[in-house]
Amino acid sequence: MIAFASSITKPDVYARCAELGISRARQPDSEVYPMPSVGSIFKSYNAVLEHFAPRDDLEALVLVHQDAEIVDDDFCRIVRRRLAEPEVGVVGCVGAVGVRSIAWWEASVTCASFINRYDEHGGGDLPSFSWAWSDAPAYARMGEVETIDGFVMALSPWVVRNIRFDEDLGSFHGYDLDLCLQVREAGRKVMTADFRAIHHRQLNMVPDPEQWIDAHIRLADKWDGRMGIGTGAGTWRDRALRAEADTDAALLLAQMNSLESDARVNELDRALLQTSTSASWRLTAPLRRLRLSPSGRRRPELTPRRLSGGVAGADGP
Amino acid sequence: MIAFGSSISGAEAYRRYAEPGIHRAAEPDSQILAYAAVEPVARTYNLILEAAARLDDLEALVLVHPHTEILQPDLCARVRRALSDPDVGAVGCAGARNVTGIAWWEGEVVCGNVRQRYEEHGGGEVSTVRWADHLPPPAEVEVLDGQLLILSPWAVGQIRFDETLLLGHGFDLDFSLQLRQSGRRLLVVDLEVLHHRPIELVGDLAVWVEAHIKLAEKWDGTLRDPTADEETWKRRARRAEARREAARAVAMSESLKLDARVLELERQFEAMTSTASWRVTAPLRALNRRRRRASLRNVQPPDGA
Numbered sequence: 001m002i003a004f005a006s007s008i009t010k011p012d013v014y015a016r017c018a019e020l021g022i023s024r025a026r027q028p029d030s031e032v033y034p035m036p037s038v039g040s041i042f043k044s045y046n047a048v049l050e051h052f053a054p055r056d057d058l059e060a061l062v063l064v065h066q067d068a069e070i071v072d073d074d075f076c077r078i079v080r081r082r083l084a085e086p087e088v089g090v091v092g093c094v095g096a097v098g099v100r101s102i103a104w105w106e107a108s109v110t111c112a113s114f115i116n117r118y119d120e121h122g123g124g125d126l127p128s129f130s131w132a133w134s135d136a137p138a139y140a141r142m143g144e145v146e147t148i149d150g151f152v153m154a155l156s157p158w159v160v161r162n163i164r165f166d167e168d169l170g171s172f173h174g175y176d177l178d179l180c181l182q183v184r185e186a187g188r189k190v191m192t193a194d195f196r197a198i199h200h201r202q203l204n205m206v207p208d209p210e211q212w213i214d215a216h217i218r219l220a221d222k223w224d225g226r227m228g229i230g231t232g233a234g235t236w237r238d239r240a241l242r243a244e245a246d247t248d249a250a251l252l253l254a255q256m257n258s259l260e261s262d263a264r265v266n267e268l269d270r271a272l273l274q275t276s277t278s279a280s281w282r283l284t285a286p287l288r289r290l291r292l293s294p295s296g297r298r299r300p301e302l303t304p305r306r307l308s309g310g311v312a313g314a315d316g317p
Numbered sequence: 318m319i320a321f322g323s324s325i326s327g328a329e330a331y332r333r334y335a336e337p338g339i340h341r342a343a344e345p346d347s348q349i350l351a352y353a354a355v356e357p358v359a360r361t362y363n364l365i366l367e368a369a370a371r372l373d374d375l376e377a378l379v380l381v382h383p384h385t386e387i388l389q390p391d392l393c394a395r396v397r398r399a400l401s402d403p404d405v406g407a408v409g410c411a412g413a414r415n416v417t418g419i420a421w422w423e424g425e426v427v428c429g430n431v432r433q434r435y436e437e438h439g440g441g442e443v444s445t446v447r448w449a450d451h452l453p454p455p456a457e458v459e460v461l462d463g464q465l466l467i468l469s470p471w472a473v474g475q476i477r478f479d480e481t482l483l484l485g486h487g488f489d490l491d492f493s494l495q496l497r498q499s500g501r502r503l504l505v506v507d508l509e510v511l512h513h514r515p516i517e518l519v520g521d522l523a524v525w526v527e528a529h530i531k532l533a534e535k536w537d538g539t540l541r542d543p544t545a546d547e548e549t550w551k552r553r554a555r556r557a558e559a560r561r562e563a564a565r566a567v568a569m570s571e572s573l574k575l576d577a578r579v580l581e582l583e584r585q586f587e588a589m590t591s592t593a594s595w596r597v598t599a600p601l602r603a604l605n606r607r608r609r610r611a612s613l614r615n616v617q618p619p620d621g622a
Contacts, residue, residue: 103562120574121581203573206566216559232558236550243557245529247564248420249522254568255448260516261575263438268582270439275589280601284594 001057002026002076002154005033006064007044014066017200021070025062030076041172042165049160058157059083060091065151069198079154082193089159089188090180092148093195094128099146100231102174102216110141111192114151118203131196142192146184146228150176152197159183169222173215181227318346318374319393323381324361326354331383334513338387342379347393348372357485359478369473376400377408378473380466387465388430388509396467399455399506406472406501407493409461410508411445417540419487419529421460422446429454429507431462435516445512454505461503463489464512472496479535486519486528494536 004022008014014034022032033051037044045063052061060079064070072078082091094114099107112128130140153176163182165175180190206212223229232239275281321339325331331351339349350368355361362380369378377396381387389395399408410431413424426449434442444451445462466489468476476499479491493503519525533540544550589595 101558101562103566106562106565118573118577121577122584124577124580126573203570203577205570205573206563209563209567212566213556213559213563216562217555220555220559230555232554236547236554237544240544240550240554240557241530241533242526243554243561244418244533245526247557247561248418248423248529249526250561250564250568251423252420252519252525253522254564254571255446256516256518257568257572258448258575259435259443259518260437261572261579262443263435263441263516264579265582266441267438268579268586272582272586272589275586275595278602279605280598281589281595283601284592284598287594288592 001029001031001055002060002062002079003031003033003052003055003058004062004064005035005048005052006066007037007041007048008034008066009037010066013200017067017069017198018064021068021197022062022064024073025070025075027076040167040170042167042169042175045165045175046167049155049164053161058160060154060156061160062152062154063150065199067200068151069200070152070195071198072195075195078193078195082191083154083156085189086158087187087189088191089156089163089183089186090148090190091154091193092150092190093152093192093197094149095145095147095190095192097146098228099177100228102177102212102219104147104149104177107146108139110139110143110145112140113192113194113196114149115196115198116203117198117200119200120203125198142194144189145192146190147177147180148190148192150179151199152195153179154193156188158188162186166222169218170211170215173212174219177229178219178222181223181229184227318348318372319344319377319379319396320348320350320369320372320375321379321381322350322352322362322365322369323383324354324358324365325351325383326358327383330513334386334511335381335383338385338510339379339381341390342387342392344393350378357480357482357488359480359482359485359488362478362488363480366468366473366477375470375473377470378468380463380468382464382512384513385464386511386513388511392508395506395508399504400467400469402502403469403471404500404502405504406469406476406496406499407461408467408504408506409458410465410505410510411462412458412460412493412503412505413449414457414459416460416490419490419525419532421462421490422449424460425452426450427452427454427456427458427505429505430509431512432510433512433514435514437516442511454507456505458493458503458505459497460490460493461505463492465508465510466492469501472501475499483528483531484524486525487532490532491535494539498539 004026006014006018026032033048035044035048038047048063052058060083079091082088094112096104096107096109111130113130114128115131116126118124130136163179166178169178183190220230225231321343323331323335350365352361352364369375377400396408399405411428413421413426416424426446428445428451431445432442433445476492476495478488482488482491496503544553
C-alpha cells in the first residue's frame with residue numbers, strides 16, 4: 001500500500017493542490033492522511049512517520065507539501081519501481097549532487113521535473129529543466145543524488161521506521177536535506193524518479209531570509225564537513241571574505257536587474273498609453289466591445305513526457 | 318581657486334556630460350585639469366593630484382567622472398562653505414556610514430538630489446542607489462561616492478589613490494578610508510548631480526568580487542571588527558556563506574517577480590496590438606507617422622542651422 005500524507009496549515013491550499021494531485025495519483029487501497037500541522041514541519045512529518053511506521057502493508061509513504069500537485073496518473077507505479085531496489089530510501093523528482101548546504105540549487109542539479117506555478121501578475125508557469133525530457137539539457141538525468149527537494153518525497157518503509165526528522169534544526173528549512181543526509185549516512189540511497197509535480201507557490205522563494213540563514217548555519221554546524229556539508233575551498237578567512245564579497249555582488253546584481261526591469265516596465269507603460277490614446281484605438285473601440293474576450297490566465301500546456309527516446313541518463317526513462 | 322579634474326576615458330562622454338557641468342559650476346578663475354585616462358583610474362587621478370598640488374591658490378579640487386554632470390550652479394560656494402572647517406578632508410554628493418566593503422551603498426546612504434539617467438529601453442531617470450533609504454545632507458560619512466569627489470588642499474597634498482587596486486574598483490572607498498585614518502572628516506553636501514550611465518552598474522562582477530576581497534584584506538580591522546582567531550573566522554565564514562546563498566535566492570526570487578511583471582505588460586500589449594481592429598487601422602497609423610515626419614522636416618531649428 002502506498003500512503004500519502006500532508007501537513008496542513010492552509011486547508012484551501014491543500015484542497016486546491018495536494019489533494020487534487022493525490023486523488024490523481026492514489027490507488028484504491030492507498031491511505032491518505034491529511035494531517036493538520038502540529039508545529040514545525042519536522043514535528044508534523046515525524047507525527048506522520050509514527051502513524052505509518054507500524055503498518056506492515058506499507059510499500060511507500062509519500063509526503064506532499066500542501067501546495068504541491070502530483071500530475072502523473074501512474075505515480076504509484078513509478079515510485080514502486082524505484083523503491084523495488086531495497087537500498088533506496090528516498091525518492092523525489094528534483095535532486096542534486098555536490099551539495100554543501102541547504103541551498104541545494106547552488107549545487108549541480110541533475111533532475112528538476114516540476115513547474116513552479118505562481119499567481120502574481122496574472123499568473124504563469126516556470127517549468128524547470130527536466131519538466132519535458134524532450135527539451136532537457138545534457139546534464140539532466142535520473143538516478144542517485146545527494147538530496148531531493150522535499151515538496152514531494154516518497155519514503156521507503158525502512159526510512160519510515162528508522163529515520164526521523166531532526167526537530168532541533170528549526171521550523172521548516174533544511175528538513176529535506178537533513179533527512180537525505182541521515183538516510184545516506186545509514187547506507188541507503190536517495191534517488192530521483194520520473195514523476196512530475198506542480199509547485200503552486202509565490203515567486204518570493206525565501207520570504208523569511210533570517211530564518212533561512214539560521215537554518216543554513218545550524219545544518220552546516222550539525223554536519224560540519226561530514227557528507228560534504230559545510231565544506232568549501234580555502235581557509236575560514238578566505239571563505240569569509242569571499243562569501244562577503246559574493247553577497248554584495250548578489251545584492252548588486254539584484255539591483256541592476258530591478259533597474260533593468262523597471263526600465264522595461266516604463267517602456268511598456270509608455271507603449272500601452274500611446275496605443276490606448278491613439279486615434280485608431282479610440283476609433284475602433286466599438287468593434288472591441290463586440291468581442292468578448294475569454295477570462296482566465298494563461299498557462300503553458302503540460303508538455304507530454306517522451307518516455308521512448310531522446311533522454312540520456314544514468315538510468316534514464 | 319577651485320579646480321576641476323577629470324580622467325577622460327571616453328572623450329565623447331566628457332564632452333556631453335562632464336564638461337557642460339564643469340562649465341556650469343566653474344568660476345572665472347577655475348582651472349580645468351582634464352587628463353586622458355591611464356589605467357587604472359587611480360593613476361590618472363594621482364596625475365591630477367600632482368598637477369593640482371602645484372597650484373598655489375588651490376581652495377579645492379573637484380574630481381568629476383566623465384559621465385557625471387554637475388547641475389548645481391553654485392557648487393563652488395557650497396564647497397567653500399563645507400571646506401571652511403579645516404578638519405574636512407573631502408566633500409561629495411553621496412556617501413555612506415556603517416560601510417563594510419566596496420559596496421558602500423549597502424551602508425546608511427546620505428545623498429542629495431543625485432540621479433542616474435540611462436538610455437536603454439527608451440531612456441529614463443532614477444534616483445541614484447535608489448534601493449537604499451537616503452538620509453538627507455549635509456552629514457558626515459565614512460565613504461564618499463567616487464563619481465564626484467571634492468578634495469581639500471590638504472588631501473590633494475597628502476593623500477594618493479591606491480594604484481594597486483584591481484581595475485580601480487573601490488578607489489573611492491580606499492581614498493575615503495585613508496583620509497579618515499589621517500584624522501580628516503568626510504561630508505556629503507546637498508549638490509544636484511546627474512550620472513549618465515547604463516543600467517548595468519558593474520560590467521564584470523567576478524572582477525568586482527576579487528576587488529572586494531582585496532580591499533577587505535587591506536582594511537581588515539577597519540571595515541569590520543578585527544577577527545581574532547580561527548574559530549571566529551569560522552563563525553564569520555558560516556554566517557557569510559549563509560547570507561550569500563540567501564542573497565542569491567532572494568535575488569533570483571526578485572528577478573522572477575520582475576520578469577513576471579514585465580511578462581504581464583507584454584501580454585497586455587500583445588493583446589492590444591494583435592486585435593483585428595488594431596491591424597485594420599495600421600495604414601492610418603502609418604499615414605500619421607509619415608505626416609509627423611514630414612512636418613518635422615519642415616520645421617526649421619531656432620538658430621536657422
